[in-house]
Amino acid sequence: MDRSKALAALSALAHETRLDLIRLLTPQGNEGMAAGQIAETLGIAAPRLSFHLSALEQAGLLRSRKVARNVFYSVDPRGIGLTISYVLNDCCCDNPEVLAACGHGRDAAADQGVVAVSGTENT
Amino acid sequence: MDRSKALAALSALAHETRLDLIRLLTPQGNEGMAAGQIAETLGIAAPRLSFHLSALEQAGLLRSRKVARNVFYSVDPRGIGLTISYVLNDCCCDNPEVLAACGHGRDAAADQGVVAVSGTENT
DNA sequence: TTGTCAATTCAAGTTTTCTTGAATAGTTGA
DNA sequence: TCAACTATTCAAGAAAACTTGAATTGACAA
Numbered sequence A, B: 001m002d003r004s005k006a007l008a009a010l011s012a013l014a015h016e017t018r019l020d021l022i023r024l025l026t027p028q029g030n031e032g033m034a035a036g037q038i039a040e041t042l043g044i045a046a047p048r049l050s051f052h053l054s055a056l057e058q059a060g061l062l063r064s065r066k067v068a069r070n071v072f073y074s075v076d077p078r079g080i081g082l083t084i085s086y087v088l089n090d091c092c093c094d095n096p097e098v099l100a101a102c103g104h105g106r107d108a109a110a111d112q113g114v115v116a117v118s119g120t121e122n123t
Numbered sequence C: 001t002t003g004t005c006a007a008t009t010c011a012a013g014t015t016t017t018c019t020t021g022a023a024t025a026g027t028t029g030a
Numbered sequence D: 001t002c003a004a005c006t007a008t009t010c011a012a013g014a015a016a017a018c019t020t021g022a023a024t025t026g027a028c029a030a
Helices: A003-013 A016-028 A035-042 A046-058 A077-091 A096-102 A106-111 B003-013 B016-028 B035-042 B046-058 B077-091 B096-102 B106-111
Strands: A062-067 A070-075 B062-067 B070-075
Touching: A003 A016, A003 A046, A003 A077, A003 B003, A003 B016, A016 A035, A016 A046, A016 A070, A016 B003, A016 B077, A035 A046, A035 A070, A046 A062, A070 A077, A077 A096, A077 B016, A077 B077, A077 B096, A096 B077, B003 B016, B003 B046, B003 B077, B016 B035, B016 B046, B016 B070, B035 B046, B035 B070, B046 B062, B070 B077, B077 B096
Parallel strands: none
Antiparallel strands: A062 A070, B062 B070
C-alpha cells in the first residue's frame, strides 16, 4: 500500500461515525448490510450516511453492490489490514514494542527480547 | 483504550506530516530527537512542527522531555500499539481476514476462527 | 405511465483543521 | 545584564471536512 492510499484510509478511519460503520459491518461479512438498514441501525440521516459510506469506499475500506433498489455495503478486510500494516510496517519499522503493545506481533516482540512492555493498561 | 482516545489517536495519525514524524522518530527509540533537528530534517517551519508535535503528544503517540534549551520528542510505542489494537480488536472484532491482511496476526489467521490473539484482554 | 421507495447528489452554511509570520517565553553563555 | 538560541504561542486567513434539507436518479410495482 502506498503512502497516499494509506493516508486516505487513515483519514477515513479517523471519524466516529465511520468507525461505527466498520464496527457494525465487520461482523456481517461479505453479505454486508443495505444502506437503509444501516441508517436505521445507527440512527443517522441518509445523506450523511451516504457521505461517510462513500468516504470509506473511496478509501478502499468498504465495498458495495446493488441488489434491486438496495445497495449493500460490506467491509474490505484487506483494505483495513493493509492500512494497519502500513502503520506497523512502513511507519513504525516493525518496532517490537509497538507490535507488543498492539497484541498482534508476539513473535517479533519475543524474538527481539523486547524489554518488558511497560505495564499493560488493560491486563 | 477508550473510544475517544482511539479516535484522537487515529486523527493524529491521519496527516502526512505527522506520519513522517512517526516514521522519523520510531527508529530513534527513547532518546528521540530535538525539535530543531526534526524541523531541519523534514524541512518544515518551526511553528508548523510545533503544531503537529503537540497534536501527536496530545494524542498519546509521542512523549517529550526538556534537555537544556532543547525539547526531545520520542514515540510512545504503547500509544501507537494500543491505537492499532483498538482498530483490530474493538472495531474489527479480531476478524481473521483483517488480521491476515495486516500480517501481524499469523496465529489467528492460521487458526481461522480463533479469537485468541488479542494479548490485551483474552482468557 | 404513474407513484413509491432507496439511495445519492446538490447547495449552503458551519465547524474544524492547517499554515504562516509575528510575538513571546525560557535557557544558556559572555 | 545582554545577546543568542530553542521552542512555543498567538492571530489571521485559507483550506478541508462535515451536516442538513431539498432535489435528483434509478428501480420496482400497480
